[in-house]
Amino acid sequence: MKKRSRFLQVPIEPFTVDAELKADELLEKMARISFQGRALGTAHRVWQKMLGDDVTIFMGMAGALSAGGLRMVVAYLIEHRFIDCLVSTGANLYHDLHETRGRHHYLGSAHTNDAALAEERIDRVYDTYASEEEFCDNDVWIGDFAATLEQRPYTSREFLNLLGGHLWKETQGNGILTAAYRAGVPIFCPAIADSSIGMGLSQGRHKRKGSSQIDVIGDIVESANLVIRRPRTATVVLGGGTPKNFINQASVQAEFFCPDVSGHRYALQIVTDVPHFGGASGSTLEEAQSWGKLAADAAQVTVHADATIALPILVTALARSSGALAATRKKLNVDPSGREMLVEGRPLSRDAFEEKQ
Secondary structure (H helix, E strand, C coil), X not given: CCCCCCCCCCCCCCCCCCCCCCHHHHHHHHCCCCHHHHHHHHHHHHHHHHHHCCCEEEEEECCCCCCCCCHHHHHHHHHCCCCCEEEECHHHHHHHXXXXXXXXXXXXXXXXXXXXXXXXXXXXXXXXXXXXXXXXXHHHHHHHHHHHCCCCEECHHHHHHHHHHHXXXXXXXXXXXXXXXXXXXCEECCCCCCCHHHHHHHHHHHHCCCCCEECHHHHHHHHHHHHHHCCCEEEEEECCHHHHHHHHHHHHHHHHHCCCCCCEEEEEEEECCCHHHCCCCCCCHHHHHHCXXXXXXXXXXXXXXXXXXXXXXXXXXXXXXXXXXHHHCCCCCEECCCCCEEECCEEECCCCCCCCC
């Protein structure tokens, strides 16, 4: 009998319906089918491996996920330490702040009369609506807070921790910013000017000249120093964008000063962009290896899917399968509340890179 090819070893297992199936059991079965179903099942396994290893888990969050209803999923990941550091677009943090302040996004339609929406001062994010007047009030609220701060440069990490604290004290509301503030999880927003948070900050400077100084270069130094201090890292990326590259460049910059850094040990991305147009959002994890962003032997998976479909299933599965593991894992010893972030009890410079021989 002819020997079976080495390529024909593990059969596909047809998915069978079970009305009693839990989310983690669902993904275990999906890991044995094909296409993006298998990728999502594999993502569950890769994230579990991250939680079982001594790594710093970065999450990148792009797109309109807060407006689209996923803000409390990310807050859950922060509160229960499924991640150690968040890198986000300003828009996601702004829309999170909007709801934490008691406002809402509303079910709408992608097929509507946008001129009619404009007349009523309604803003549209695909099939989601929000009040322009409430957004303007948020901008003033952010600007008023920024104008009260000491007139000096702040990294986005320091400013967002202060903003989260102010938001918590005023609202006692749950969300991404308030969860990060309470859990001591740092948030970086490298493109903070490209958002309504940036617009609010500009109003703060208009109100009080010299205020609203955000040191985005300090963000680069801090994030790279975090990797130098903790060279074993993992990354979970939702939607690509600036956060994806910022996390990856922290690893590249850290390696320039520290030979112990060799790229992320684990990588998981959920993206809708494709690689063949050359953009960073759709770039493959294999491409990231060429830059030294990802270790050559990293456990990795790309899920080509809308995060509003994939993330609720994935995190629900993790909550059941790995909640105890997340609760007992060695957490990042970090205090992001001060001008200098403390990591393992020692300050992390925002002005110079740490060097290891």
